Amino acid sequence: MRKSKKHSVSDWIKSGMIAFIIYILIRTFFISSYTVEGESMQPTLGEGDKLIVNKVKYQISDINRFDVIVFHAHVGENYVKRVIGVQGDDIRYKDDWLYINGKKVPEPYLDHLKVGYPGQDFTGNFTLKELTGKSIVPDGKLFVMGDNRLESEDSRHLGYISMDKVVGKVDVRYWPIQDFNVDFIGE
Numbered sequence: 001m002r003k004s005k006k007h008s009v010s011d012w013i014k015s016g017m018i019a020f021i022i023y024i025l026i027r028t029f030f031i032s033s034y035t036v037e038g039e040s041m042q043p044t045l046g047e048g049d050k051l052i053v054n055k056v057k058y059q060i061s062d063i064n065r066f067d068v069i070v071f072h073a074h075v076g077e078n079y080v081k082r083v084i085g086v087q088g089d090d091i092r093y094k095d096d097w098l099y100i101n102g103k104k105v106p107e108p109y110l111d112h113l114k115v116g117y118p119g120q121d122f123t124g125n126f127t128l129k130e131l132t133g134k135s136i137v138p139d140g141k142l143f144v145m146g147d148n149r150l151e152s153e154d155s156r157h158l159g160y161i162s163m164d165k166v167v168g169k170v171d172v173r174y175w176p177i178q179d180f181n182v183d184f185i186g187e
Contacts, residue, residue, distance in 0.1 A: 032167065034070050034080065040146030040153065041080055043112045044068070050175035051080070055168035062086070063142065063163075065100070066109075068170040071144070071161050073153075078167060081154050082109070085128075085143035090136050092127040109147055123149040131156055142166070 036049040045051070045068070053070050063069060065083055073079040085091040090101050098105045110122065128143070129135045132155075137143050141160035146152025155161065173179060 034078065034167075034170070036080055039151050040148050041068070041082070042148045042151075044082075044109055044147045045080060045170075045173065048175075049173050049179065051170050052172040052174060053168040054171045063166065063169065065089070069142075069144065070167040070170060072165045072167065073158060079153070080170065081144035081146050081152070083142050084145050084155070085137045087137050087139045087141060089143070090128065091143055092125075093123045094125050096121040096123055098123070110149075126156065132159055140164075 032053050032055060034051045034053050036045045036047060036051065039047060051070075063083055063086065065086055067083045068080060069083060070078050070080050084098070085100065090099075092099045098107055123145075127135075128137070138160060140163050142163065143155045144161050145154040145156065
């Protein structure tokens, strides 16, 4: 009877170690957790929201326009923003409307916030050429903006974001639990 208890404890220890190693591998290579700091993504994401970031998806499939991503902005500092332009896109804002490659594009994720600013442009007029000196988003780069356009340090200030700076795509907001969400377009 003693041998089976020893063997059982040993099996539990081995199983625990294997589970821990798998957990570390998943956290290192596939997903990570991120806590939102600041107001730059309101109303979509708020201060203290906890997110699951998929670190693999952006390598398997291209990042798409309007995805919410986490990227390395400054040394030791990550930002969460929305992709507005991908390589080859011509971006401009005029009269509070986004134009991508000459076409007017709605931004439903801003509707909640714009209500509080009647008669005021929520996003100021600009062209990529004015901001960056280039007319289109270069290869391997992204143009990102926070949803709270009046309170966001984004590509309008930082310039283009290199794909190698992208940590991953935000897949899930899991905290606060009542705000659990996997869709960040129709906020």
